[in-house]
Amino acid sequence: MSTPGARSSETRERILATAAIEFAERGYAGTSIGDIAEKSGTGKGLVQYYFKAKSDLAVAIVQSAFSQAPFANVQGEVPVSGIAAIVASIRSVAAAFRDDVRVRAAVRLVREFELIPVTFPTPYVGWMAKMAELLREATAAGEIPPGLDFDREGWHLVATFTGVQETSQRLTGRDDLPERIEEMLARVLPIVGVADVDKYLDRRV
Numbered sequence: 001m002s003t004p005g006a007r008s009s010e011t012r013e014r015i016l017a018t019a020a021i022e023f024a025e026r027g028y029a030g031t032s033i034g035d036i037a038e039k040s041g042t043g044k045g046l047v048q049y050y051f052k053a054k055s056d057l058a059v060a061i062v063q064s065a066f067s068q069a070p071f072a073n074v075q076g077e078v079p080v081s082g083i084a085a086i087v088a089s090i091r092s093v094a095a096a097f098r099d100d101v102r103v104r105a106a107v108r109l110v111r112e113f114e115l116i117p118v119t120f121p122t123p124y125v126g127w128m129a130k131m132a133e134l135l136r137e138a139t140a141a142g143e144i145p146p147g148l149d150f151d152r153e154g155w156h157l158v159a160t161f162t163g164v165q166e167t168s169q170r171l172t173g174r175d176d177l178p179e180r181i182e183e184m185l186a187r188v189l190p191i192v193g194v195a196d197v198d199k200y201l202d203r204r205v
Contacts, residue, residue, distance in 0.1 A: 023105040065106035082138035144193035
């Protein structure tokens with residue numbers, strides 16, 4: 001038998017899950033508290049009990065996604081290091097963008113920040129710093145030659161990914177993102193000095 005606290009948590013989570021779908025599909029302006037209440041099977045008053053305004057829902061979605069996703073300012077642990085970690089990180093972010101509706105909603109909300117009367121965390125900066133750190137590791141391990149500007153190349157890795165995923169979203173709804181990511185890796189890894197690129201590519205995609 002569930003407790004009142006558990007039921008309250010389940011209700012809040014159901015509201016957030018519904019809000020994520022609505023924000024991802026319709027954007028901030030196209031989503032209303034009423035839509036979320038109806039589709040989550042709750043009343044409008046109950047939604048506003050947990051989230052007083054639509055902007056509070058948007059903040060909760062973005063904070064939730066950024067706390068879990070690998071592009072968050074607080075980077076999750078990666079089980080490998082150096083170039084292998086860079087590749088794993090890019091693939092995991094791509095998978096989150098394609099498969100996790102809360103991440104898709106957060107990305108869209110951050111893109112629409114001018115419509116929302118709140119301040120969101122600055123996206124990508126933590127991931128750029130992590131990329132720079134991993135490039136530094138790769139250099140120290142002899143995986144790539146010395147001489148890179150780690151911060152600059154970390155910026156460009158993330159910026160390249162951002163362009164690839166955005167183009168994939170516009171053209172195929174990110175259906176072709178895994179393939180495009182492997183093509184991206186085949187292009188960017190030689191730029192940072194990886195000699196044996198095939199070692200890191202997934203030719204099955």
